[in-house]
Amino acid sequence: MQALEQKILTEGIVLSDNVLKVDAFLNHQIDPVLMQQIGKEFAARFKDQGITKIITIEASGIAPAVMAGLELGVPVIFARKYQSLTLKDDLYRSKVYSFTKQTESTIAISNKHIHSSDHVLIIDDFLANGQAALGLADLIHQANANIVGIGIVIEKSFQTGRDLLIEKGYRVESLARIQSLNDGKVTFIQA
Secondary structure, three states, X not given: OHXXXXXXXXXXXXXXXXXXXXXXXXXXXOOHHHHHHHHHHHHHHHOOOOOOEXXXXXXXXXXXXXXXXXXXXXXXXXXXXXXXXXEOOOEEEXXXXXXXXXXXXXXXXXXXXXXXXXXXXXXXXXXXXXXXXHHHHHHXXXXXXXXXXXXXXXXXXXXXXHHHHHHOOOOEEEEEEEEEOHHHOOEEOOO
C-alpha cells in the first residue's frame, strides 16, 4: 500500500535493525485519514470471506481494526492485555510474548462476543515473530470459530512471523512488507 509505505519513509524512525518506531501515525498518535485508507484496503482484500467479526489486540491494532470493521459492517473485538473489573468472567485466555516489549502477557476476550458460527478476521499493527497473531488465533479456536485470515499493517519480513503463520495454514495479508531496517534505512518488499 503506497500511502502507508510513504508514511513509514517520511515519519517512521528506525531505532535498530529490528525496531521501527511509528508512533507519529499508528501506535501513539493516529493518522485517521491513513487509518481509513488502511480499513478500506483490508476490506477490499477480505471482502468475499463472509467475515462476521474482527479481532485485534489492544492497543495499536484497534484503529486499523475499527476502520476495517466500519468498511465491512462488522463488530470489532479487542483482546485485553490485563484484567479489569468489568472483564473477569467467562473469558477465553491466551499467552502472548511481545517482541518489542520483551514481556509475556495474558490476553483475554469475553466468550459472549465470539461464537462457533463466526468467521473472524484478525488485524494487528505489526508482524514480527507472529506471537500476537497466534495468541489471537488461539482465542478464536477456543470459541470454535473460523479464522478467515490475518491482516497486518506493517510486516517485518526479515523475521519469522509470516512463515510461521503460513505454515499453520493462515492467509496473511500485509499492507507494507519491510525487507530490511539495516543502516537506519527502510527497504520494502515490492508486491
